[in-house]
Amino acid sequence: MAPRHIALAVLVTIVWGLNFVVIRKGLDHYPPLLLITLRFLLAALPVFFVPRPRIPLGLMLAMGLTWFLGQFAFLFWGVANGMPPGLASLTLQSQAFFTILIATLVLHEKPSARQMAGTGVAFLGVLLIGASVGGDMTLAGLGFCLLGALSWAIGNVLVRRAPPADMFALVVWLSLVPILPALVLSLTVEGWPAISAALLAPSFEGLWTLAYLVVAATLFGFAMWGKLLKLYPAGLVAPFSLLVPLTGTVTAALVLGEQFPPLRIAGMALILAGLLVIALPRQKRGRG
Numbered sequence: 264m265a266p267r268h269i270a271l272a273v274l275v276t277i278v279w280g281l282n283f284v285v286i287r288k289g290l291d292h293y294p295p296l297l298l299i300t301l302r303f304l305l306a307a308l309p310v311f312f313v314p315r316p317r318i319p320l321g322l323m324l325a326m327g328l329t330w331f332l333g334q335f336a337f338l339f340w341g342v343a344n345g346m347p348p349g350l351a352s353l354t355l356q357s358q359a360f361f362t363i364l365i366a367t368l369v370l371h372e373k374p375s376a377r378q379m380a381g382t383g384v385a386f387l388g389v390l391l392i393g394a395s396v397g398g399d400m401t402l403a404g405l406g407f408c409l410l411g412a413l414s415w416a417i418g419n420v421l422v423r424r425a426p427p428a429d430m431f432a433l434v435v436w437l438s439l440v441p442i443l444p445a446l447v448l449s450l451t452v453e454g455w456p457a458i459s460a461a462l463l464a465p466s467f468e469g470l471w472t473l474a475y476l477v478v479a480a481t482l483f484g485f486a487m488w489g490k491l492l493k494l495y496p497a498g499l500v501a502p503f504s505l506l507v508p509l510t511g512t513v514t515a516a517l518v519l520g521e522q523f524p525p526l527r528i529a530g531m532a533l534i535l536a537g538l539l540v541i542a543l544p545r546q547k548r549g550r551g
Contacts, residue, residue, distance in 0.1 A: 264495060272503040275487050280510020282480045283348035284518050285472050286339060292469030293461045295339035296449035298476075300442060303331060305477040307438035315436055316428035322421060327440020330418025336445065337411030346404030349521045352511025353531050354392065354408045356504070359538050360385050361416030369420055377540060385537025391530030400527075430489020434482065508535065 264272070289298050316323070342351055360382035363374050374382070392405065449458060461469075512531070515521040 276506035283352040289472035294453040300445040303438040313432040327437040332441035333414030341407030345401030349512035349515030353508035358412040358415040381540030388533030431486040
């Protein structure tokens with residue numbers, strides 16, 4: 264990869280890693296489902312200026328409901344219900360082995376022995392994290408984050424099946440999908456009093472967290488990631504995503520003072536090790 268593209272890939276992972284602390288701050292000002300509604304409402308504004316991708320409507324709806332609504336609704340609920348942001352950033356990466364499993368069942372893609380080994384290691388890490396429930400982490404928070412990872416994985420498989428499209432345009436048009444269901448869920452679950460209180464009393468911190476989620480994490484992050492995937496093989500770009508949880512955990516420790524007990528650190532290390540086994544390219548042996 265060209266040095267400037269390596270720098271761009273690292274920048275995107277940093278943006279996405281910081282995203283988890285931003286979410287924690289944003290949830291202090293907006294209920295989770297309302298925050299999702301506002302995020303994608305604003306992210307969809309460029310829809311008036313970019314053409315609709317040539318992807319069947321049903322497939323776009325399915326992608327929007329899983330890749331965006333499901334993933335972020337469960338993630339936000341997880342963080343709102345006791346999942347520390349740094350740990351959430353790592354647990355969400357379990358989407359890697361969920362994707363392998365779903366692709367095997369749906370697309371009939373047979374995983375390699377290396378993928379199976381990495382999946383097993385990462386799954387053991389999830390079990391260790393589950394065993395560390397207590398203190399600053401709840402079982403509900405962990406469960407919601409795993410559901411978010413599962414939803415992300417389903418979206419990955421749907422995107423894999425979709426025809427090629429401009430990534431920025433796809434992100435913008437898919438942002439339309441979560442708006443109405445997220446708003447309906449917000450009105451049903453969170454209630455109008457909580458919604459009106461958040462909207463009628465905006466704060467500077469709440470507004471900048473919302474701006475970060477829209478501009479940096481959604482429009483910039485996904486568009487630049489798509490650009491890299493167009494320039495280079497996916498196997499060369501994908502390993503950079505492993506930097507996301509590292510940025511997330513370090514940022515959570517520095518900004519929020521998040522701490523990790525030994526059992527949880529072991530689980531995090533196993534998840535990261537499993538993902539490295541899955542994502543990093545195999546070194547070719549030189550010929551003698």
